[in-house]
Amino acid sequence: MTQIFAYIPHQGGVAADISFEFPEAAKKLDAAATLTAVVTGSGADLDKVANSLTSLYAEVIKIDNEALAYPNGEVVRKALVNVLDANAIVLAAHDTFGMDLCPGLSIKMDSAYVADVVEFEGVDGSLLKTVRQELGGAVSTHVTCDIAAGAVITIRPGAFAPVEAGQSGAVADKSADAGDLAGKRRFLEIVEAEVGDVDITKSDVLVSVGRGIEEEDNIEIAQELAEAMHAVVSCSRPIVDAKWLEKSRQVGTSGLTVKPKVYMAMGISGSFQHMGGVKGNPFIVAVNKNPKAPIFQVADVGIVEDILEFMPELTEKVKSL
């Protein structure tokens, strides 16, 4: 029987949202498999998380160690290799920690690795069929994975429906099996993101610019539209990477989470890392010169135009209202 383990990310004693999504993913992967949550950490926070998970998982393994107090990919990997069955399927989140942990984990467990899975389409023999995206979400692919000798698979946060609590599981303490957890990488501290001059999370309307703005000088065009709409300018990551706007304007998983009423995506392709920061089901207007841009799949209204021409015209019309 296939054994699936879900590695649970958590912070401050609270399991991440994706812990509600692993059970659905596991069911789609193999409805007959057993599913066990695995959580690493230290002390009271860990106990709190482990206990909370018993309402979602029939079995919860906790691994408690000082060295695991802060999630360090190298150290967590050692603990998991020592505790988990080598032929198991390990599910983890495709987030910044999953990306750190999982490629190396798959090597040390000598199992196959598939990253950022958005759907499972069943097992044929030992071949698991998965769905992924490539090229920043522009295309989808079917990828098969031979799971005979185990697999490490990260799933995209939000891709699988969350389940309701309904289990009454038990916590098993496997701390004693974790083995030697000395590592060559040591956690120092967290440096918090800088707070900027405007708070994009407070605005009901955002005019958000992406790489389609093409040049730094063109940011002004978006600012004029935002002014006319009494909105605030936010942006995608490449605009911050290019230092055209401050980090505090960036929407997305590695930026800020916003919950506006209206989100104007101007020249943004719609990658999941960007859309991951757009919450609260806003009315999304996408303007993009590429009719195939993935943003049109998630937007409410789509317009195929050049933003450098469209935005000034919209600004004029809005001003004349």
Next chain:
Amino acid sequence: MEILVCVKRVPDTAENEFELNSVGNDLDRDDLVFSVNEWDNYAVEEAIQIVDNVGGSVTVVTVGDDESEEVLRREMAMGANNGVLLSDDAFEGSDGKGIASILKAEVEKGSYDLILAGAQADEGAGQVAGMLAAMLDLPYASLVNKVEVGEGKVTVGREIEGGNQEMNEIDLPCVLSIQTGINEPRYVGIRGIRKVAKVEIPVRSASDLGVDAAVIGDANAKVKRVDYFVPDLGEGAEMLEGSTDEIIATLIEKLKSKGGL
């Protein structure tokens, strides 16, 4: 400091509108525009800046076909000292683990203090650097957006959720995957490319590298892409059509009703 940077030639997402072929199972590969993976330029820039500060050399390496040579030259035009192309029909169809195994063989031929790669490439898996580190038993940090070189170690910042930065100390030699925004990659002009046009780039095959044949190529890949497709994601956006004036008039009405104006 001897630095190796792993780079990849990829379809340029800014320059292409991706379409499926007539059979509908693969990208239409005619006229695709390729470039260096975006993340790799940041990795190469970081390597060059480190060497400018503490001395040493930068080598860029890629697993690919003849055409991949152009991305090596581009990175050499940026300032990388050497390029190496790992190329063999036997490499074709390798999965992430296969690619990491090929790179491992090249790493073991040299003596590198630091190995860099882009945090991810066209497939969005972000897997090769972490696999390579584990195979070499070297410490690893992903999504690095700050590097400070110390004695026998580096202090690195990792970009984590919310734009916060996780600071770590990591022993050398090590492998780092580099996140965009860590620096501002220098511009490469046509003259820069011309300067390195004649530099010899060694090509290494499976047998030159002595790579384990049991882990490379399509036959040994545990993970395989079977096709490309366009998902049916329901309705999608309501597309506004007509003249720009008409579109704007409709949009304004919608914005009014949704609280946008």
